[in-house]
Amino acid sequence: MPEEINDKKVFSLLEVTQSIERTLADRYKSSFWVKAEMSKLNFYKHSGHCYPDLVEKKDGKVIAQIRAHLWRDDYFRVNSNFLRVLNEPLKDGIKILFLARVAYDPVYGLALWIMDIDPGYTLGDLEKEKQETIKRLREEGVYNKNKSLKIALLPQRIAIISVETSKGYADFIKVIETNSWNYKFFHHLFPSLLQGDNAVQSIIYQLSLIKKVRDHFDVVAIIRGGGGDVGLSCYNNYELAKEIALFPLPVITGIGHATNETVSEMISYMNAITPTKLAEYLLQAFHNFSVPVHEAERIITDRAKRILNEENVRFQSEIKLFRSVTENVLSMNRSKVRSLTNSLLQHVRFIIRTREESLRTARSEIVKWTNMFIKDAGQDLKDFALTISKDAKAQLKRFIFILFQFKDSLQLRSGFVFRENLTKLNNIEKNIQNMSPENVLKRGYSITLLNGKPVRSYMQVGEGDILNTTLYEGKIISIVNLTKKNENE
Amino acid sequence: MKMSKQIDYTEAFEELQKIVTEIEMGEITVDELSEKVKRAAQLIKICKTKLSTTEEDVNKILQELDSGLKEDE
Numbered sequence: 001m002p003e004e005i006n007d008k009k010v011f012s013l014l015e016v017t018q019s020i021e022r023t024l025a026d027r028y029k030s031s032f033w034v035k036a037e038m039s040k041l042n043f044y045k046h047s048g049h050c051y052p053d054l055v056e057k058k059d060g061k062v063i064a065q066i067r068a069h070l071w072r073d074d075y076f077r078v079n080s081n082f083l084r085v086l087n088e089p090l091k092d093g094i095k096i097l098f099l100a101r102v103a104y105d106p107v108y109g110l111a112l113w114i115m116d117i118d119p120g121y122t123l124g125d126l127e128k129e130k131q132e133t134i135k136r137l138r139e140e141g142v143y144n145k146n147k148s149l150k151i152a153l154l155p156q157r158i159a160i161i162s163v164e165t166s167k168g169y170a171d172f173i174k175v176i177e178t179n180s181w182n183y184k185f186f187h188h189l190f191p192s193l194l195q196g197d198n199a200v201q202s203i204i205y206q207l208s209l210i211k212k213v214r215d216h217f218d219v220v221a222i223i224r225g226g227g228g229d230v231g232l233s234c235y236n237n238y239e240l241a242k243e244i245a246l247f248p249l250p251v252i253t254g255i256g257h258a259t260n261e262t263v264s265e266m267i268s269y270m271n272a273i274t275p276t277k278l279a280e281y282l283l284q285a286f287h288n289f290s291v292p293v294h295e296a297e298r299i300i301t302d303r304a305k306r307i308l309n310e311e312n313v314r315f316q317s318e319i320k321l322f323r324s325v326t327e328n329v330l331s332m333n334r335s336k337v338r339s340l341t342n343s344l345l346q347h348v349r350f351i352i353r354t355r356e357e358s359l360r361t362a363r364s365e366i367v368k369w370t371n372m373f374i375k376d377a378g379q380d381l382k383d384f385a386l387t388i389s390k391d392a393k394a395q396l397k398r399f400i401f402i403l404f405q406f407k408d409s410l411q412l413r414s415g416f417v418f419r420e421n422l423t424k425l426n427n428i429e430k431n432i433q434n435m436s437p438e439n440v441l442k443r444g445y446s447i448t449l450l451n452g453k454p455v456r457s458y459m460q461v462g463e464g465d466i467l468n469t470t471l472y473e474g475k476i477i478s479i480v481n482l483t484k485k486n487e488n489e
Numbered sequence: 490m491k492m493s494k495q496i497d498y499t500e501a502f503e504e505l506q507k508i509v510t511e512i513e514m515g516e517i518t519v520d521e522l523s524e525k526v527k528r529a530a531q532l533i534k535i536c537k538t539k540l541s542t543t544e545e546d547v548n549k550i551l552q553e554l555d556s557g558l559k560e561d562e
Contacts, residue, residue, distance in 0.1 A: 152499075188550060290536075295509070299513060300509065304526050
């Protein structure tokens with residue numbers, strides 16, 4: 001009961017808290033469904049109770065906040081429901097729909113007593129978060145970034161994000177290490193948590209390490225497996241998914257679970273259902289390289305052999321063809337030569353025969369013509385001789401006749417002429433005697449001869465000529481000194 | 490250094506494929522044959538070697554990680 005102190009009505013703290021407790025108990029008689037975000041679960045292992053922090057946020061700001069408690073038995077039941085429905089345990093940072101009562105305890109104060117949580121609501125919310133992550137990645141244009149990277153032809157150097165003791169890691173290593181094709185991989189483990197909320201930061205941290213030494217690696221493999229399907233919603237986390245999407249190396253995932261594909265798996269370069277399958281994917285990449293190399297070896301060997309073979313066959317057939325062609329040509333030419341020789345011989349024989357013939361003809365012609373000519377000539381000669389003798393006789397008779405006439409006339413006239421001419425002759429004789437050279441020479445004239453010819457003009461002789469001068473008595477031989485024209489002429 | 494090695498086998502692979510295509514299309518003459526086959530043998534060797542060996546050194550990676558971490562601090 002309240003006391004009176006200095007005229008004031010004073011309550012004890014217990015009285016106040018009990019009053020509040022009573023008031024609240026009167027006001028909140030029944031349980032009701034509440035939706036809120038459970039920012040912290042605050043599970044106490046020792047007692048098994050949880051004291052979740054519940055908040056409501058608007059635009060990122062807390063606009064309502066209250067503590068709650070979830071007693072041990074309720075927690076176990078709710079948690080197993082969650083695991084069954086969501087593959088996720090009750091955890092921090094999820095939205096929950098819960099059945100609650102307002103609870104007030106004089107010592108612990110006001111709280112909501114969580115009696116049950118509907119996993120369906122959280123499932124929807126997680127799905128919503130997943131969709132939200134996908135949407136954001138798409139909007140930012142990074143959703144396909146990792147997928148569009150070019151993976152090395154041989155993804156040989158693998159940065160593994162996993163847990164050394166996990167079965168998935170062991171499976172993966174076993175497959176790539178003990179492959180029967182002797183493919184050699186290099187791998188290095190970057191240990192990380194792989195499930196639960198802390199996996200997000202842990203994986204992101206290991207990715208940041210790998211980024212520093214990325215030149216040593218071709219591909220990043222996130223490998224998990226053997227731990228059940230619980231706690232995988234971390235792979236829907238926006239931060240992690242974005243980190244993977246933007247990672248400079250192709251990220252491949254083998255997370256190993258039966259539930260829906262997480263965002264990280266969706267946006268990774270390649271996702272395999274299990275670590276073993278992931279390892280097989282890498283082996284396949286090696287096959288994709290190795291098979292064509294072996295194939296190339298086979299094809300090149302085969303084709304090279306075939307080309308050589310074909311070439312050889314072609315060469316042989318060319319030789320054959322060449323031989324047959326040359327033989328043909330040779331025999332053709334040989335027969336041509338033979339036929340030309342024959343025809344030449346024939347021609348020559350023909351020509352010779354023809355020539356012989358024409359020679360013979362010519363000879364007989366000549367003989368014929370000569371004979372004919374001789375005969376004609378003989379006849380002519382005979383005729384001529386006859387004519388001559390005839391003519392000659394007639395001529396002779398005429399001459400004789402003329403001679404007789406002439407003899408008579410001569411006899412008649414000669415006596416006369418004789419006498420007449422005798423006188424003349426006597427005169428002439430006298431003149432002639434005066435004109436005879438002896439008489440001329442006697443009178444002192446001389447004849448000068450040059451080379452037996454009489455010299456009449458000074459022009460006939462030159463200096464040094466030898467002149468022969470005949471005198472009445474004797475001769476003078478002289479050499480010419482000078483010739484000149486008579487000055488008076 | 491490592492990058493160039495990587496390019497080597499990728500290029501080797503591509504060049505090999507080219508030779509295979511050429512020889513399959515009958516584009517290789519007898520004159521080139523010997524040279525091409527010799528080259529192909531080299532390329533095949535590079536590729537096969539790459540499949541079965543790796544030259545990465547864990548210590549070097551760890552060293553680089555260490556120095557990287559120090560820079561971060």
